[in-house]
Amino acid sequence: MGTKECVAMLLAGGQGNRLGILTKDLAKPAVPFGGKYRIIDFTLSNCTNSGIDTVGVLTQYEPLKLHSYLGIGQPWDLDRLVGGISILPPYTSGKRGEWYSGTANAVYQNLRFIMQYDPAYVLVLSGDHVYKMDYSKMLAYHRDNGASVTIAVIKVPMEEASRFGIMTTRSDGRIERFDEKPEKPESNLASMGVYIFNWSVLRTYLIEDAGMESSSHDFGKDVIPRMLSMGERMYAYRFNGYWKDVGTVESLWEAHMDLLAEPPLFDLYDPSWRIYARNPVEPPHYIAPTAQVKGSIVSEGSVVYGQVEHSVIFHGVYIGPNTIVRDSVIMPYAEIEAGVELYKAIVAEQAVVTQNSAAEGGDGKAGAISVYSSLALTRNYTA
């Protein structure tokens, strides 16, 4: 087995229960995003575009669709002879099996996978953020600082800081303090959940952490604070681009609206940083003479007879005549029946919205986002 300089471990086992019925039988990283992608595409494309060709994807929750979506990673150019994508579900060993009990534990259980490549660095990522980031620059920064750990950080609004891991740094970027979801944040430099570790350092701390009964085996809560308290050289790497945690219905909806701004806050058309995805085979989309489509993103295989404004229409969607779809996200193969009016809605994959179900969904004017799925017809969220 060849040696790799840097191996990425992508945490994709999260249940994402704040996405409600959207993740009823779907892992969060497999939730559709941006007209044709799934959330995990952004992180995987970052790896490809950063020249990282060895990615372990740690899965646990409802992985069927995620596994078949990832395959051997061919859409992301990650079907390599040595390295490439490896799916790492929980497993039994010797006489016992263990579920992944925390982010650090998930990586710990796969130390043997990393060992195969004997890397200098391990990049830990999560599969539920939308952003474009060149990890190779972060790696160079890590090396230049002679750091043992580097954490990517982004400035967030002060009032939201208590939702994140917050860092206090010296002027040279070295981290002095790390508080996971502090009540009274000292700064607004939030961890993006992107870590680079020296492999030898990570291994030592993970083995130690696994033996600590009081630990919840989480990077942010346990391992990072422990490393800091032991005096490891830890640096914060400032990221200035667009970054969005799409872990809630509200943020998922907002991130879609960000795509629709003119110019978009997050650009899918950037030729220097392509977003790779598994491509469905669908005919071109059809816009009927009766349709009106404005300020929207529409993907292949969709058929539009109605009015679509400021919305994202995924592939294979049907939008019937005399409909109005505004400020909404219509996921793959959903159907909006004739006469339906939707405002500020998210319609899940393969859901059918009838005039009856739409009436229950509310008109979105009060600021609530309606979610329609084929499992439960409608549910409201306050933005």
Place this chain on the structure above:
Amino acid sequence: MGTKECVAMLLAGGQGNRLGILTKDLAKPAVPFGGKYRIIDFTLSNCTNSGIDTVGVLTQYEPLKLHSYLGIGQPWDLDRLVGGISILPPYTSGKRGEWYSGTANAVYQNLRFIMQYDPAYVLVLSGDHVYKMDYSKMLAYHRDNGASVTIAVIKVPMEEASRFGIMTTRSDGRIERFDEKPEKPESNLASMGVYIFNWSVLRTYLIEDAGMESSSHDFGKDVIPRMLSMGERMYAYRFNGYWKDVGTVESLWEAHMDLLAEPPLFDLYDPSWRIYARNPVEPPHYIAPTAQVKGSIVSEGSVVYGQVEHSVIFHGVYIGPNTIVRDSVIMPYAEIEAGVELYKAIVAEQAVVTQNSAAEGGDGKAGAISVYSSLALTRNYTA
């Protein structure tokens, strides 16, 4: 998702503890066999050669090597746009996760996978047998009988019958009685662990079985007897070819010796029934002027300086000068150092056998098989 007539579910989660150190960190179906194959290749090649292109592989125990070996199934032509190979590890759903607690339970937890293809028939296979069988003929037999279940059976020596699931049949093949590992077997028709079920029948019984607390959720112990007691039309399909359960060190060794018979009891060179495998990239093997190789199978990348008789040498093996290797199985990338004499031995992947360790292993003359691995140096088995 397209419909498939028949979906295969391949049980590959077994720990194989009767193979001892050979499966210390390796799932049984991934154990090397036949000079370049792994045990699961035979079942997968049977699927390919029988025209079955949708195979779910249920994994649980130490799956790292097995997963990377299977990939998306390209070596077996199972990388299909619809169907192909799908790896199905245990997972969490809703709030909870469950390990596969028995063969029937493993299939039960993946009913949703089967449902995608809406098959007429489900073929249940296990990944630890060596045989060449045309499942399409068995399927035709199943259809012709209007059966709801068909079980492949083979005649075994009466004295071994109590190790198997034993059937009593009418003259037309209909099963009248099924005893899992009976103390006093009524016949010597043993189940090969190859079942064809009508999908609707299987689904009904699996859902019922899942609700029964007293059940161990095993096909042979619970589901098959239950079906029989409910009067389902169940037929035995007689198989007359070579079939070997290689679940013990002894049977694994014996099966290798069967390959070496002249003519072989199990033929790897049959052009009408090719055995597919993931192929290592190795140079041709080299037989030195000092070497003597007779009645043996040798694979690529190996280098032989010593004497090899009636043995199976896998790829990348080194056999030093002044050695004798007889009646032995040397697995990939193992090294037999100069001066070593091995009789009736199995040397595991990447193990190194020195003169010291060989001395401990015994000379095989008393009928014991020595197993050498890189983990524990030697261990004896009585054949």
Place this chain on the structure above:
Amino acid sequence: MGIIYTGERNIDLQDLTRARPVATLPFGGRYRIIDFILSNMVRSSITNIGVITQSNYSSVIDHLGSGADWDLDRRRDGLFIFPPCSVQDTGGWFKGSAEALQSIAHYIQRSRQKYCVVSGSHMAYSLSLEQMMQYHQERAADITMAYYEDPQLTQVDSAHCTLLQTTPDGRIYDIAVQPRTPSGRKVYMELCILEKELLLQLVDKCVVRGHYHLVRDGILSNLQALQVYGYQFAGYVARVDSVQSYYQHNMALLDQKVRDQLITSAGKVLTKVKNEPPTRHASGARVRNCLVANGCRIYGEVENSVLFRGVRIDKGARVCNSIIMQGSHVGEDTLLEQVVLDKSVVISPGKSLIGQANYPLVISKGVTV
């Protein structure tokens, strides 16, 4: 097994087939003509397919690649592309379909299948080869040739076609290859089924006598000796043999009934997948009655048109009744009516191009206007 011959010459397609065979002519916003017959075969479980190429075949190799997008990258059978130069003794050029088939006789011979589906590559249609095979077997036919009735067949069309004449029970009693005066309206779809042994015999008999056309020299002369049946296909057939027919069949796809017959109803039409973001309709865009592939950015007005991948329509542009192929860029304040832009054409701001429905204007690949 299936064999697709892509060596047809189509002078009336002008610049559209200068650098490519008609097989790889872009069609319907996302496809190439050959995708349709390939998909018909794959959907009918034919997984051993040979594609014979003539000159300009590099676009065929580009498009088909390993066949993975058609599920044809297989260890047993799969897709085989035969470039002309691979046959030494013809000097790289086939004189006709029979010679082309002869050149791959070895491949046909050693295939594991009994039957052969032989097809051309300039017609797009969705046909079940399983049904056609059933028809073939029920009639115990030696050869079954697919045809459709074209009620509007003109003299011009007829000179591009092979016409069949059948008895009421379907047996073919006459064949006219490219007649100047149409004899009936039954247009041969360049698709036939026969056993591979018979195919090899027919081809061999042709070639050794210096004849090179399978239908004219191989089948026509054997209509008495063999049971040759016609299989009538009632669905939509896009016969692409001139700029006019190319334009007309693309436009026809704006009709949902035609799309259903050709693309959506019978299962997917498989094609090479490309990674493109979804299409953006800007807030100032106005798109009506259009087929639009992914990767487009539309700021202007587009009506009754087919847009391939990655097309950009700038603000103030107005595109009507036109076909815009992959990667073309229509600048600001332009007007295009009844125009076909080949790939990567640039229309500079302010320019206008107006063709006629019966004489659409074709702009060649890569040209800046």
Place this chain on the structure above:
Amino acid sequence: MGIIYTGERNIDLQDLTRARPVATLPFGGRYRIIDFILSNMVRSSITNIGVITQSNYSSVIDHLGSGADWDLDRRRDGLFIFPPCSVQDTGGWFKGSAEALQSIAHYIQRSRQKYCVVSGSHMAYSLSLEQMMQYHQERAADITMAYYEDPQLTQVDSAHCTLLQTTPDGRIYDIAVQPRTPSGRKVYMELCILEKELLLQLVDKCVVRGHYHLVRDGILSNLQALQVYGYQFAGYVARVDSVQSYYQHNMALLDQKVRDQLITSAGKVLTKVKNEPPTRHASGARVRNCLVANGCRIYGEVENSVLFRGVRIDKGARVCNSIIMQGSHVGEDTLLEQVVLDKSVVISPGKSLIGQANYPLVISKGVTV
């Protein structure tokens, strides 16, 4: 990026290259010559590789396929095969390497890499292009050409080679293309590194003046103006330009030192994988000092020989100092000495064939003796 030109003519390889270029000549029991330079590139992290083919390229396409076996089936970069017919204006034949490179100038131009490694395809060696690139950059060279010293260079060899003359610091001051009288022993390995912009300039200057040979017309005439350095390679080089050298380099592989230098030490030599069972040495077999690929069945005696895949040696056969390519079958009670059997040759029972080490007997592909 890497560019491999497979258009070399090798008349002295006789029938071995009648139906294939030297690039795909089977070598060393399992490989083709081109595998070595491809593997050198892939091991040095070159993942954008263009292969230019001349006639008889179908074996190149067959062998390389999508490039997956070399890890070159990529969305960004990867393997590109350029068949000659894809260039319209040369009529399918290149007059020389410069014209061949000119025909893919567009591909070179739009590549994302700054440097180009240009290679021929009739030498097999394991060389680190990373080290050669480092040498190139340390000297701030415009062009670096790899060479090795051949102490036994004969006049016959010399007429097949390009010889370099270097100053003590490595700068090249003269080049002789296929001289009848050897000028020194520094044999150019048909491998050079230069920036792609410079390559395009040199090629363009050649072609527009009607010159077609990159080294003779492009580099030699610019030795003053450009910094051209020689990079000495000390490892084993298998230069395959005649039946004698082909035979001799295969036989050399029986020496472990040569195998180490060429195959095992530098990392894997990648090649097309095929599904073959392991080789069976029957109880009556006697094999000494041989390289044996998978899929063989050996019942007879084989000594000092190289056996490719799926070879069968029957009982009573005796094979010495020979090279037996894929799928050949040596019947009972035969004797082969100093023989090269091309693919799928059958030696009928009882026949003998004896060549000489300096004149091995070559039996053409598919022949039954």
